[in-house]
Amino acid sequence: MQKFCINCRNAFWGGQHCPNCFGGGNVELLDLALPENQKYLPEMQIDVRPKYFARTAMMLVIFGSIMSLPVGVFIFFRGMSESGNVGLWAAIGLGTIIGITWGSIKLANWIFGKQMAEVPKEKGAQYD
Ligand SMILES: [Zn+2]
Incomplete structure (x- = not known):
């Protein structure tokens, strides 16, 4: 909560x-x-939104890096069934894993930056 x-x-x-x-x-x-605390939500947005944006970016990186593993392994085994060149297909498989992981990090960074663009950098002082 x-x-x-x-x-x-x-x-x-x-x-x-x-x-x-x-x-x-x-x-x-x-x-x-709680409903009685909902009236504070508009002023809390400054603090809450970056947390959700960061979580979205993190989930994207985790998903991308985990899903790249089966794709890389699949390419490795697929290539091995065509020819016996272990070094070549290991390099291509590893390159795919690194490429997808790197791409998901770049994409998450880009999405996070885009979402954060509308969030003010400075919090306003509270006088009441
Ligand atoms: Zn406090």
Whole structure:
């Protein structure tokens, strides 16, 4: 469950009190899912959105790097059944794995940068 601190505007994955404010233990964390806390959501967007964007990028990199392994192994075995050149097909298979992984990292970076473009760099000070 995602919680947030109304004092320092940081978001946390669970917990009772904010660890950042006044040495921890004084400011209670609010649950984002509860209806009575939904009114804080517009101002919390600054903190919450990058976390979801980063998670999307991470999932893309993980998915790309894991899925590249069977593709590379498939190309290796497919090539081995055609000819016995182990070195060549191992190099092509490894190259495919590295290529897909590198591509997914590049793509995740690009998507993350595009999504973060509309998020302001600086958080506004809270005076109320
Ligand atoms: Zn706090």
